[in-house]
Amino acid sequence: MRRFLSFFFFCALVWGHCAFASEVASSALRVSENNGPSTRGFSDLASKLLPSVVNISTEQTVEGDDLAGDGGGGSIFGFPGIPRGFFEGFFNSIEPLFVEPPKPRKVISLGSGFIIDESGLIVTNYHVIANSQEIQVKFSDGTTAKAKVLGQDPKTDLAVLKVDVAKELVSVKLGNSDDALVGEWVLAIGNPFGLGGSVSVGIISGRARDINIGTASEFLQTDAAINRGHSGGPLFNADGEVIGINTAIISPQGGGNVGVAFAIPSNNAARVISILSKGEKVEHGWLGVIVQHVTEGMVEPLGLDSAHGALVSNVVKGSPAEKGGLRVGDVILEYNGKRVEDMSQLTNLIAKTAVNEKVRLLVLRGGKQVTLKITIGKLEEGADGASGKNGSLETGTESLGITVGDMPEGDGKKRDGVVVLRVDNRGAAFAEGIRRGDVIVGIDAVLVRNVADFTSELEKILQSTKKDSVLLLVQRGDSPPIYVAVKLKR
Structure with missing residues (x-):
C-alpha cells in the first residue's frame, strides 16, 4: 500500500510538472506568434534589418603629446604596469638634440549608424563623429562611401550624416518608444570592436534611466x-522599428559587456533628428x-505627501523662471499638466519644449x-543657474x-x-554632509543675507512650527546651491 501511495505521489508530481511544462510551452508559443x-x-x-545598419569609421589628427605612443593603452614602451610619466625625468634630462618633437598622429574611431531615408540620411551618435576630419561609412554588402555631417547636436548626442551613392539603400523607421515595455524583446545591430553587422538580442531592462550625460535623462536600459x-547603432523592437539609439554602457575597467546598456528613446530623438536632417540647428528649451x-527627509518640512517633484534651489536672474514668478524653495509638481516625479523628468520635459512655448507649472x-x-527661453551655450552671493558676526546653533x-568681504x-565655521560631528548637520566652509544661503524658502537673518529665521521656525x-x-565652492534636510534638536 505504501509503495502504491509513493508511486501515486510520484505520478502526481510528474503529471503536475508535465501540465506546467505544457502551459509554459504554449505560453512561449503565444509569445513567439506575437512578439518574440x-x-x-x-x-x-x-x-x-541588416542592410539598414552601417559601420562608421572616423579619422582625426591629434597632437603626439607623449613619448610612449601607446594609443591610450595605459602602458609605456610595451611594458604594462609602468605608469605614464615614469621615464619623464630621465628623458627631460637628455639634450634636446636627441629628443624628437611630438608628431601629430592619426586616430581611427569606430561606431555604428542606421539609414532613415533612401536619399542617404544616416543617424548616429554625436560622440562617434565629433571632431572628425574624415568619415567613412561601410554598408552591409561591403561597399563604402564618404559621409558628410548634415547636422549635429552635442547636448542630445545625436548627429545626422549624408552619403551620396548610386545604389539603392534600405531604410528603417522610428517606432514609438513610449510603447516599449520592460521585458519586451529587442534586437541590437552594430559594429562592436570593428566586427560589423553583429546582431545581439535581449530585453528592455528598464525605462527612464538617468545616467547624467547631456540633456537626455530618460534612457532605455x-x-x-x-x-x-x-x-550610434539602432535598438529595434520585434516589429523592426527603431525604438532607441545605442549610446552608453556600464562596463568594468578595460571595457566589455556586462548586460547594462543604454539607448536614447526614439521619441526623444525624433524631433532632433528631423531638425538635423534639414541641416538646421537644434534649439533647446x-x-x-x-x-x-526631493528626498524622504524633505517630505515633512516641505508639506508633501510623498517624495516627488523637483525642488528649486536656484533661479537665474533674468531667466524665464524669474520672469514667470518661480522662486527658490518652490516644488514643481506638474509641467503642462504632467506630474513631475523627479528632477530628471523635469529636465527632459524642458529640453523637449520648443523655444517661446508657454507652459503651465503647478508648484507647491x-x-x-x-x-x-x-x-x-532658448538655452545658450554655457548657460547655467549657478549664482553665488557673499562679512564678521558669529553664532552657534x-x-x-x-x-x-557672516561672509567675509572679497574684492570689495x-x-x-x-x-559654516564649525560642525559638531555628533550633530544632525554633520550626519547630512554639511562641513566647515559650506555657505548657507537660505532656510526653507527664505534667502538669508547674514547671521542676523539666519538666526531670526531659524527662531521663527523653532517657535511657530512643530517641524x-x-x-x-x-x-559648496563654485557648485550651485542645493537643499539639505536637517533634523532639528529642540
Whole structure:
C-alpha cells in the first residue's frame, strides 16, 4: 500500500510538472506568434534589418603629446604596469638634440549608424563623429562611401550624416518608444570592436534611466550585448522599428559587456533628428532654474505627501523662471499638466519644449499650490543657474549642531549668506554632509543675507512650527546651491 501511495505521489508530481511544462510551452508559443523569437530565432528579422545598419569609421589628427605612443593603452614602451610619466625625468634630462618633437598622429574611431531615408540620411551618435576630419561609412554588402555631417547636436548626442551613392539603400523607421515595455524583446545591430553587422538580442531592462550625460535623462536600459563600436547603432523592437539609439554602457575597467546598456528613446530623438536632417540647428528649451530631487527627509518640512517633484534651489536672474514668478524653495509638481516625479523628468520635459512655448507649472509654495505660466527661453551655450552671493558676526546653533558666521568681504564686495565655521560631528548637520566652509544661503524658502537673518529665521521656525526638520540651502565652492534636510534638536 505504501509503495502504491509513493508511486501515486510520484505520478502526481510528474503529471503536475508535465501540465506546467505544457502551459509554459504554449505560453512561449503565444509569445513567439506575437512578439518574440520563433524556432528560427530572430534570423528573418535580422536579415531584413541588416542592410539598414552601417559601420562608421572616423579619422582625426591629434597632437603626439607623449613619448610612449601607446594609443591610450595605459602602458609605456610595451611594458604594462609602468605608469605614464615614469621615464619623464630621465628623458627631460637628455639634450634636446636627441629628443624628437611630438608628431601629430592619426586616430581611427569606430561606431555604428542606421539609414532613415533612401536619399542617404544616416543617424548616429554625436560622440562617434565629433571632431572628425574624415568619415567613412561601410554598408552591409561591403561597399563604402564618404559621409558628410548634415547636422549635429552635442547636448542630445545625436548627429545626422549624408552619403551620396548610386545604389539603392534600405531604410528603417522610428517606432514609438513610449510603447516599449520592460521585458519586451529587442534586437541590437552594430559594429562592436570593428566586427560589423553583429546582431545581439535581449530585453528592455528598464525605462527612464538617468545616467547624467547631456540633456537626455530618460534612457532605455537593455541587456542586449552592446560593446564599444555599437554607439550610434539602432535598438529595434520585434516589429523592426527603431525604438532607441545605442549610446552608453556600464562596463568594468578595460571595457566589455556586462548586460547594462543604454539607448536614447526614439521619441526623444525624433524631433532632433528631423531638425538635423534639414541641416538646421537644434534649439533647446531653457527655464533657468537649478533643481534637485526631493528626498524622504524633505517630505515633512516641505508639506508633501510623498517624495516627488523637483525642488528649486536656484533661479537665474533674468531667466524665464524669474520672469514667470518661480522662486527658490518652490516644488514643481506638474509641467503642462504632467506630474513631475523627479528632477530628471523635469529636465527632459524642458529640453523637449520648443523655444517661446508657454507652459503651465503647478508648484507647491509654503504649503499651498500655485499655478504659474512661463514662456520657455532658448538655452545658450554655457548657460547655467549657478549664482553665488557673499562679512564678521558669529553664532552657534545648537538645534542644528553648527556654528555660522557672516561672509567675509572679497574684492570689495560683500556676499549674502552665512559660512559654516564649525560642525559638531555628533550633530544632525554633520550626519547630512554639511562641513566647515559650506555657505548657507537660505532656510526653507527664505534667502538669508547674514547671521542676523539666519538666526531670526531659524527662531521663527523653532517657535511657530512643530517641524522635525528644516531645509538648508547649502553651497559648496563654485557648485550651485542645493537643499539639505536637517533634523532639528529642540
